[in-house]
Amino acid sequence: MNNIENNEFVSASDYYQAIEGLPKRQREVLNLIAVLIKRNGYSPSLAELAEGINVRNRMTINQHLEALKRKGLVSWSANLKRSLKLTDAVAELLNDQVEDNNSNTIPFPKSKSEYELNVMGTISAGSGIDAIENPEKLDIESYYAKIGCYALKVKGDSMIDAGINDGDYVIVKPNPSPNNGDIVVALLEDGTATVKRFYKESNSFKLVPENPSMNPIIIDKSSNLTIQGIVVGLFRQF
Amino acid sequence: MNNIENNEFVSASDYYQAIEGLPKRQREVLNLIAVLIKRNGYSPSLAELAEGINVRNRMTINQHLEALKRKGLVSWSANLKRSLKLTDAVAELLNDQVEDNNSNTIPFPKSKSEYELNVMGTISAGSGIDAIENPEKLDIESYYAKIGCYALKVKGDSMIDAGINDGDYVIVKPNPSPNNGDIVVALLEDGTATVKRFYKESNSFKLVPENPSMNPIIIDKSSNLTIQGIVVGLFRQF
DNA sequence: AATATAACCATACATAAGTATAGATCAAGC
DNA sequence: GCTTGATCTATACTTATGTATGGTTATATT
Numbered sequence: 001m002n003n004i005e006n007n008e009f010v011s012a013s014d015y016y017q018a019i020e021g022l023p024k025r026q027r028e029v030l031n032l033i034a035v036l037i038k039r040n041g042y043s044p045s046l047a048e049l050a051e052g053i054n055v056r057n058r059m060t061i062n063q064h065l066e067a068l069k070r071k072g073l074v075s076w077s078a079n080l081k082r083s084l085k086l087t088d089a090v091a092e093l094l095n096d097q098v099e100d101n102n103s104n105t106i107p108f109p110k111s112k113s114e115y116e117l118n119v120m121g122t123i124s125a126g127s128g129i130d131a132i133e134n135p136e137k138l139d140i141e142s143y144y145a146k147i148g149c150y151a152l153k154v155k156g157d158s159m160i161d162a163g164i165n166d167g168d169y170v171i172v173k174p175n176p177s178p179n180n181g182d183i184v185v186a187l188l189e190d191g192t193a194t195v196k197r198f199y200k201e202s203n204s205f206k207l208v209p210e211n212p213s214m215n216p217i218i219i220d221k222s223s224n225l226t227i228q229g230i231v232v233g234l235f236r237q238f
Numbered sequence: 239m240n241n242i243e244n245n246e247f248v249s250a251s252d253y254y255q256a257i258e259g260l261p262k263r264q265r266e267v268l269n270l271i272a273v274l275i276k277r278n279g280y281s282p283s284l285a286e287l288a289e290g291i292n293v294r295n296r297m298t299i300n301q302h303l304e305a306l307k308r309k310g311l312v313s314w315s316a317n318l319k320r321s322l323k324l325t326d327a328v329a330e331l332l333n334d335q336v337e338d339n340n341s342n343t344i345p346f347p348k349s350k351s352e353y354e355l356n357v358m359g360t361i362s363a364g365s366g367i368d369a370i371e372n373p374e375k376l377d378i379e380s381y382y383a384k385i386g387c388y389a390l391k392v393k394g395d396s397m398i399d400a401g402i403n404d405g406d407y408v409i410v411k412p413n414p415s416p417n418n419g420d421i422v423v424a425l426l427e428d429g430t431a432t433v434k435r436f437y438k439e440s441n442s443f444k445l446v447p448e449n450p451s452m453n454p455i456i457i458d459k460s461s462n463l464t465i466q467g468i469v470v471g472l473f474r475q476f
Numbered sequence: 477a478a479t480a481t482a483a484c485c486a487t488a489c490a491t492a493a494g495t496a497t498a499g500a501t502c503a504a505g506c
Numbered sequence: 507g508c509t510t511g512a513t514c515t516a517t518a519c520t521t522a523t524g525t526a527t528g529g530t531t532a533t534a535t536t
Contacts, residue, residue: 023482040315041323042281045523060484062525067482077278081319081492081523085279117379117389119407123423124393129431129466138389138407140378140473141355151355151376155362163474165401169357169376183476185361193367228367234474235378236401238421261512283493298514300495305512319493319522 015089018071028053029064030073033086034094043082144233149173151235152185152195159183159195162210164234170195171233178230187226188219195231253327256309266291267302268311271324272332281320382471387411389473390423390433397421397433400448402472408433409471416468425464426457433469 022030032052036044046058046065055061065084068074073090077083086094118135151169162183164170170185178184184198186207196207196217205225207217219225260268270290274282284296284303293299303322306312311328315321324332355376359369389407400421402408408423416422422436424445434445434455443463445455457463 025483040321041313041326042315042318042321043279045319047523055484057485058524059486059526063483075279076524077280079490079492079524080280080283082321083278083280083524088279117383117387117409119389119391122391122393123408123431123433127431128425128429129390129423135388138379138473141376145355149355151357152367153357153360155360160401163398163401163403163406168401170361171355185367187367192365193361195361230476232476234472234476235376236472238468238470238472263513285493293514295515296493297495297497297516301513314494317494317520317522321494 015073015087015093018073019090019093022068022071022073025053026064026067029061030068030086030090031094033074033084034091037086037091038095043076043084045082140233140235144171144173147173149229149232154195158209158211158214159197160211162197164195164210164231165236167236169235170231171235172229173232174229176227176229178227183231185228185231187228188217189224193228198227198230253311253325253331256311257328257331260306260309263291264302264305267299268306268324268328269332271312271322272329275324275329276333281322283320378471378473382409382411385411387467387470392433396447396449396452397435398449400435402433402448402469403474405474407473408469409473410467411470412467414465414467416465421469423466423469425466426455427462431466436465436468 019027019030029049032049033044036048036052044052046061049061050056050058065074065076069076073087075085075087085091117138119132119138120135121129121131123129149171151171154164154168154170155166157166160166164183170183172185178198180199182198183195184207185193185195186198187193194207194217196209199206199208203221205219205221207219209216257265257268267287270287271282274286274290282290284299287299288294288296303312303314307314311325313323313325323329357374357376359367361367387409389409392402392406392408393404395404398404402421408421410423416436418437420436421433422445423431423433424436425431432445432455434447437444437446441459443457443459445457447454
């Protein structure tokens with residue numbers, strides 16, 4: 001009949017609790033749905049679910065599904081064959097646990113947040129930790145990948161005063177036309193490469209290290225200087 | 239009748255080429271399958287596909303599907319309603335392009351690797367870029383999340399000589415027992431917090447800044463010092 | 477005790493939906 | 507010209523599959 005009922009769940013942990021509190025058979029049906037969708041790539045029928053948990057009657061399944069639907073965990077389109085679907089959050093919670101085998105026994109579901117890095121607050125010396133009420137996620141990989149970036153591992157300390165240490169990874173965005181002051185990955189005419197702060201002057205380019213023991217590199221504008229990209233991020237492992 | 243035919247495709251680029259070379263209507267059908275699966279969470283019927291590209295007859299769709307099946311791009315289980323599925327590689331190629339709207343026009347398919355940040359090589363001043371033949375993925379978020387870490391945003395420059403700048407995110411691993419020389423997040427007795435390098439001495443702890451204009455903090459061992467965790471990573475956005 | 481939930485059973489009805497068969501036109505390649 | 511693939515059409519047949527209706531027993535909660 002109708003689609004999903006008033007769904008009061010907001011977060012993954014709500015769904016997690018709901019799944020945890022399911023009666024045994026309802027949990028088995030939910031697991032089996034996830035298994036069959038993953039295995040077959042399409043929704044199961046009532047008959048297949050009935051066979052999967054060894055009951056003789058599709059109406060039994062229908063009633064389990066009605067209960068699961070009331071709890072916001074599944075939905076379907078009325079009168080359409082094989083239109084059963086897991087609620088998105090549920091599918092995600094269960095997805096990583098599904099194996100392509102005959103077992104419909106899924107262990108304890110793992111929450112997605114276990115794969116996300118939370119920013120819990122701000123720390124400044126002389127104060128306490130200023131906690132963030134709703135921790136935001138650090139989104140590094142996909143953010144930069146989406147704008148076409150790649151990473152390079154840095155060797156050397158020419159940019160140490162800019163906080164770029166030996167062994168760090170710089171995240172580079174391809175951009176042949178940097179602004180003054182940008183930190184760039186530059187290819188020089190002699191085939192060497194370097195990470196430096198870039199300045200454009202009237203007749204030349206200047207590549208400036210952030211290390212007082214080193215000198216800037218001046219490149220005549222008639223020379224061949226290739227700017228691979230600008231440094232937009234940094235990652236370090238301690 | 240049967241499932242998928244002999245599928246000679248091996249790699250994503252083979253599928254990509256096959257999709258690229260599809261006749262117009264077959265491409266439209268393929269796109270629409272992806273759209274409807276994404277939108278509805280279940281497989282479309284022949285009638286729905288027919289309606290989607292404005293033909294009157296389910297047999298038209300069936301013939302398009304036969305052609306797509308011969309090319310290894312879709313499959314279904316014979317005689318089962320709504321059992322149509324995209325081949326896994328195809329689903330992945332098309333998946334991220336699907337919008338939850340009425341359009342079944344999908345631009346050029348995007349590959350999953352576009353969401354991953356590749357380490358392309360090593361750069362050291364005075365040399366070229368030493369390219370990595372098989373670029374490895376930078377795995378930051380899930381790696382640290384899996385071992386229980388969280389991030390804190392740093393305010394101040396007490397650790398600037400360690401390459402930790404104002405505004406950086408430090409990734410903190412909970413650990414109440416750091417080793418000498420570890421950079422830690424510490425809570426002092428007066429309720430303040432700080433990021434410093436940790437040393438344990440005979441009667442005291444020493445929290446050492448990495449900024450010559452600042453002095454170490456000495457804490458008597460009878461005092462209450464809480465070590466929240468050690469700094470295991472750093473991220474900066476330029 | 478009364479009520480709600482859980483979990484199973486049966487039969488009957490209705491139709492969504494896949495398949496079969498047959499046909500036509502057009503375009504491209506040999 | 508002939509063949510193949512692409513793309514559309516029609517009608518008919520069949521059944522997989524959801525829904526409706528009705529029933530029972532056991533358990534937990536109020």
